[in-house]
Amino acid sequence: MALVLRPKHDSSFDTTKSPPDCPPSRTKTIVLFGETGAGKSSLINLMADEEVANTSPDMQRCTMQWKDYVISFGGNSYKVFDTIGLEEPQLGIKEYLESVENAYKLIKELDNQGGIDLLLFCVRAGRVTATLQSNYRLFHEFLCEKKVPIVLAITNLEREKRMEDWWERNHSTFEKYQIEVAGHACITAANRLDGRHKLLYEESRVTIRTLVKKFTADGQKQAWMGGDNLFVSLMRKLKVLITGSPSVRKKDLVPHLTKRCGISKEVAKKLADMIKQDVG
Secondary structure: OOOOOEEOOOOOOOOOOOHHHOOOOOOEEEEEEEOOOOOHHHHHHHHHOOOOOOOOOOOOOOOOOEEEEEEEEOOEEEEEEEEEOOOOOOEOHHHHHHHHHHHHHHHHHHHHHOOOOEEEEEEEOOOOOHHHHHHHHHHHHHHOOOOOOEEEEEEOOOOOOOOHHHHHHHHHHHHHOOOOOOEEEEOOOOOOOOOHHHHHHHHHHHHHHHHHHHHOOOOOOOEEOOHHHHHHHHHHHHHHHEOOOOOOOHHHHHHHHHHHOOOOHHHHHHHHHHHHOOOO
């Protein structure tokens, strides 16, 4: 099956129109991901300048599961998909099959949004691990085929004398793990602190908003494949992260696609056959 790229909506400028006649800016789509405890919910609240996301886990952890939030700042609206990534560098076969349902529904919802404007990778300051690298590959390489800008938000830096110092000391480690990003923000997303920490929190809001605005600006053409093509491609590539690389069985895939994703049995069998093919 041929892969079809659909260009993302690209706003153009008409200098003959006065500002009041200009259409409102479209809502930008951000996929936020990272390990448990990285501070994704706190990061959403930091950007929104209000408590919109629950900062305590309230759902069963499952790869590619997500919640979405609409936030606004700087005259722009953003739909943020808070997405669960990998908790270990590899998946068990059970976790892989569970991710099928979540990935299918996520891609369908992203189709409705017209694709992704930005990948926001939330990382808690500390040791760079193989799990970080696997999450980077899952979202940047597998889901977005390296066609969407990706930026880092490094949290938990309120103890640094100057938060940017952490990046200067550690950026080479990300390069070692082949984690390449278009930009980064060294921040604290810990609210309810006082004194100097409160000032750092407000500074962090400016830093992350500036980064997001820069990389979601209209005029940046993004390609979004979408649909069943992307779903099949994602699930085929994700097989490389299965522990011991056991065979994914068609008889296991089909029920997940029919019962949980609402796909007809005929289509489910076709998708399962495609997923089972080796990645070229």
